[in-house]
Amino acid sequence: MAKITSVSPLAPASFPNLPVIEGVRFASIAAGVRYSGRTDVMLAHLAPGSTVAGVFTRSATRSAPVLDCQAKIGRSGGEGAAIIVNSGNSNAFTGRHGVESVRAVTSAVADLLDLPVxxxxxxxxxxxxxxxxxxRIIAKLDELKAELRADAMEDAARAIMTTDTFPKGSTAEVEIDGQTVRIVGIAKGSGMIEPDMGTMLVYIFTDAAVDQPVLQSMVSALNRTTFNCITVDSDTSTSDTLLVGATGASGVRITEHSIGFMEGLRRVMLDLAQQVVRDGEGATKLVEVSVTGAASDADxxxxxxxxxxxxxxxxxxxxxxxxxxxxVMAIGKSGARADRDTLxxxxxxxxxxxxxxxxxxxxxxxxxxYMKQPELVIHVDxxxxxxxxxxxxxxxxxxxIDINADYRS
Amino acid sequence: MAKITSVSPLAPASFPNLPVIEGVRFASIAAGVRYSGRTDVMLAHLAPGSTVAGVFTRSATRSAPVLDCQAKIGRSGGEGAAIIVNSGNSNAFTGRHGVESVRAVTSAVADLLDLPVxxxxxxxxxxxxxxxxxxRIIAKLDELKAELRADAMEDAARAIMTTDTFPKGSTAEVEIDGQTVRIVGIAKGSGMIEPDMGTMLVYIFTDAAVDQPVLQSMVSALNRTTFNCITVDSDTSTSDTLLVGATGASGVRITEHSIGFMEGLRRVMLDLAQQVVRDGEGATKLVEVSVTGAASDADxxxxxxxxxxxxxxxxxxxxxxxxxxxxVMAIGKSGARADRDTLxxxxxxxxxxxxxxxxxxxxxxxxxxYMKQPELVIHVDxxxxxxxxxxxxxxxxxxxIDINADYRS
Structure with missing residues (x-):
C-alpha cells in the first residue's frame, strides 16, 4: 500500500511565526537513523538557569528514553539542559540494548555541551x-552543535516528524506586570495513534522564570485538559513525551498564582494538541465532543x-x-452514569x-x-x-486503513 | 457507498443440519418493518413446561425490548413461552413510543398463543x-401462527439478519445416563459492532429439562467465556440479547452438576459467538487472542x-x-499489570x-x-x-469503513 504523502486537509494554512526564546537554541540534521533524504535528529540547548518539566506516557511498556526522562525530570540545578530527539526508531521494547542507546546518546550530548548527564x-x-x-546520531553531534541557532525551531519541528503530514508549532505572548513573556512549542504525532511509533512528542519553551516544581505542577494540570483530551484511534503510545523548558531570560518570575502565564501555556498546549488531531491518520474532520450535565467531571x-x-x-x-x-450507543456502553430519558x-x-x-x-x-463542515461539535448533556x-x-x-495496514513494510 | 453483499470469506461452508427440538416450533415472514423482499420477523413457540433463561446488554441506553425481557426473565411458570423478533428497527432510544410498541406486540402474541404476557x-x-x-408485525401474526413448524429454524435465522452475510446456526448432542439431549441455536450479528443496529441476537433451544434458576446460572456463567469474549470493533449494542429455552421434552433432567450438558451448551454458545466474529463487518481474518501468565484472570x-x-x-x-x-503497545496501554521484561x-x-x-x-x-492464514492465534504470556x-x-x-461510513443512508 502506498504511503500517504499529501498534507492533511485540516492542516493550518502555514507554520506560525515563532518568536525567539532567549536562552534556547536548536539544530537539526540528517543522521540516517532510518530515513534517508530528510532530517531526523534535533537538538535543543537550554542556557544555565533553565528549568524543565515533563509528562510522559503511562504505558506499562514505555520506551527506554521515556524511562530515562522520568528518572531525570525532578532533578533541577543551575546548569543548562539539552533535549536530543530522533525520528525513525522509537527505541521501545529494545531490552538492554535500548538502555545502552539512551546512555550512549545522552552521555555524548552531556560531553558535547558540558552538561551533567x-x-x-x-x-x-x-x-x-x-x-x-x-x-549514527553520535557521529553527527559535533555538526549539530555547530548548527545551534535561536531561530531554527521550524526545522526542529520537521526533523521529528514520522507519518505527520505537516510540522506543528504554536506560540503565545503573555503580559505580566507590563512585561512580556513568550511561549513557543513544537509537536509531532497524529494523536495517540501512530503505528509502530513513538506517537506524540511535544517540546515547549518559554523565557519566563519558573521554579521547576511550579512549572511541573502547571504542566501536569494543563495536560489533563489538553493532550490527555485528544484521541485519534484510542491506541496509546509507548513513547508519548511532553517537555517544557523555561529559560528565565525575560527576567519575569512566575508563581503558581500566575493565571495569565498558565492561560498562555494552556493556549499553546491546546493548539498543539488540536494540531496533532488535525494530522490524525486519514483524518478529514476535526470533531469536538463536549459533554455537560454529567454526574461528575470524571464521568x-x-x-x-x-x-x-x-x-x-x-x-x-x-x-x-x-x-x-x-x-446514544457510545454513551450507553461507556460505563459512566447515564439516563436515557434525560439525555x-x-x-x-x-x-x-x-x-x-x-x-x-x-x-x-x-x-x-452540518455534517459536511470540516470542523464539527457533538454536544451531549x-x-x-x-x-x-x-x-x-x-x-x-x-x-x-491505507496508512496502518502496511506501514512498517 | 455500496452495501456489502458478498458472503464473508470466513463463513462456514454451509448452515449446519439442526435437529428438531421437541417442544419448539418456528415461523418467519416478510412484514416489511423496514426491508422489502425478505423475511424480517420470526416467531418461536415453546411448549408448556419450558424454562427460559437470558442475558442482555449492560448498555445504559438499552432498548425497550431488552428492558421488557429483563423484567420478565426471572418469572417462570408451567405455561408455554414465545419469542418474537424483528429486524430492520431496533426500537432503541424511541421513548414512550418504544415501550408501547413492545407492549402491543407482546400482548398480541400472548393473545395469539394463549400465553400470559x-x-x-x-x-x-x-x-x-x-x-x-x-x-406491520401484528398484522402478520395469524399467518405466522399458521406457519409454525419444528424444522423451520434456518429460515428463522435468516429472518433476523441485518448486515450479516450468512445465517448462523449451531448444534450439540449430549449423552446423559444413556439418553440423548439436543441443543440447537441461532444467532445474528457481527459482534458488538453493528451500525445503528441491535447487534447480536442469540436464541438457543434444548429438549433437556432444566429448572429456570439452574439454566440461568449456567447461561450467565458460560456467557462470560463465550459471547463476552468476542469483539469486532469495541462498540457495544443497545440490544444484545441471548435467550435459552429448555422444553424438557427429552425427559432428561439437568442439575447444576451436569458437566456434560454444560459442555454441550458451551460448545454451541462458543460456536455461535465465533460465527458472529467470522461475520464481523469487513472481516478477512479470525483472530484468537490467548493470554496466559497474567496476575489474575481479570487482568x-x-x-x-x-x-x-x-x-x-x-x-x-x-x-x-x-x-x-x-x-506490545496494546499490552502497555491496557491498564492491567504487565512487566515489559517478562513478556x-x-x-x-x-x-x-x-x-x-x-x-x-x-x-x-x-x-x-503465518500471517497469510485466514485464522490466526496471538499468544501473550x-x-x-x-x-x-x-x-x-x-x-x-x-x-x-465501506459498510459503516454510510450504512444508514
Missing part, C-alpha cells in the same frame, strides 16, 4: 522493537472519550451521516435528541448539511449534574 | 431512534481485549504484517518476543507467511501469575 533528556519516535543505530470524560473513540461514531462522521443513534444530543446548534427520543424539531436535511469535559477527535476513513 | 419475550434489531411500525481479560480491540493491531492483521510492536509473544507457533525484546530465533519471513483469558476478534479493513 541528568540534564540531558532524549526522545525517540519510530518503529518499535528494533535496535537503534545510536552511533463526563469517560462519556466524551467513549464517543470520541467509537469506530461507529467515527465512520459515521467520515460518511457525513448525522447518525446520533451511534452517539440531550446536539450536532453544532442542531438539537437532535432529547427526553429519550429524537427531538421534535429535528430536521435530518439540516443535520446532514446528560441532565444529571454539573460534570463537564471536552475531547477532540477525528473521523475514521479509508486513509487510516 | 410475561412469557412473551421480544427482540428488535436495526436502526436506532426511529419509531417502530409494530402494526488477562483486560489485556486480551486491549489487543483484540486495538485499531493498530487489527489493521496490521489486515495487512498480514507480523507487527508485534503493536501488540513473551507468539504468533501461532512462532515466538516473536521474549525478555523485553525480539526473540533471538525470530524469523520475519516465517512470521509473515505475561510471566506474572496464573491468570488466563481467550478472546476472539477480526481484522479492520476497508470493508468496515
Amino acid at each position: 541528568h540534564r540531558v533528556f532524549s526522545s525517540s519516535t519510530g518503529v518499535i522493537g528494533e535496535p537503534m543505530k545510536h552511533e 463526563a470524560y469517560v462519556h466524551a472519550k467513549s464517543i470520541a473513540n467509537s469506530p461507529l461514531v467515527k465512520t459515521a462522521i467520515a460518511g457525513e451521516d448525522p447518525n446520533w443513534g451511534r452517539v 440531550a444530543i446536539s450536532f453544532g446548534d442542531i438539537k437532535v435528541a432529547e427526553n429519550g427520543w429524537v427531538s421534535p424539531d429535528y430536521n435530518e436535511e439540516r443535520a446532514a448539511a 446528560l441532565g444529571l449534574g454539573g460534570g463537564t469535559a471536552r475531547v477532540w477527535s477525528c473521523d475514521l476513513t479509508h486513509g487510516y | 410475561h412469557r412473551v419475550f421480544s427482540s428488535s434489531t436495526g436502526v436506532i431512534g426511529e419509531p417502530m411500525k409494530h402494526e 488477562a481479560y483486560v489485556h486480551a481485549k486491549s489487543i483484540a480491540n486495538s485499531p493498530l493491531v487489527k489493521t496490521a492483521i489486515a495487512g498480514e504484517d507480523p507487527n508485534w510492536g503493536r501488540v 513473551a509473544i507468539s504468533f501461532g507457533d512462532i515466538k516473536v518476543a521474549e525478555n523485553g525484546w525480539v526473540s533471538p530465533d525470530y524469523n520475519e519471513e516465517r512470521a509473515a507467511a 505475561l510471566g506474572l501469575g496464573g491468570g488466563t483469558a481467550r478472546v476472539w476478534s477480526c481484522d479492520l479493513t476497508h470493508g468496515y
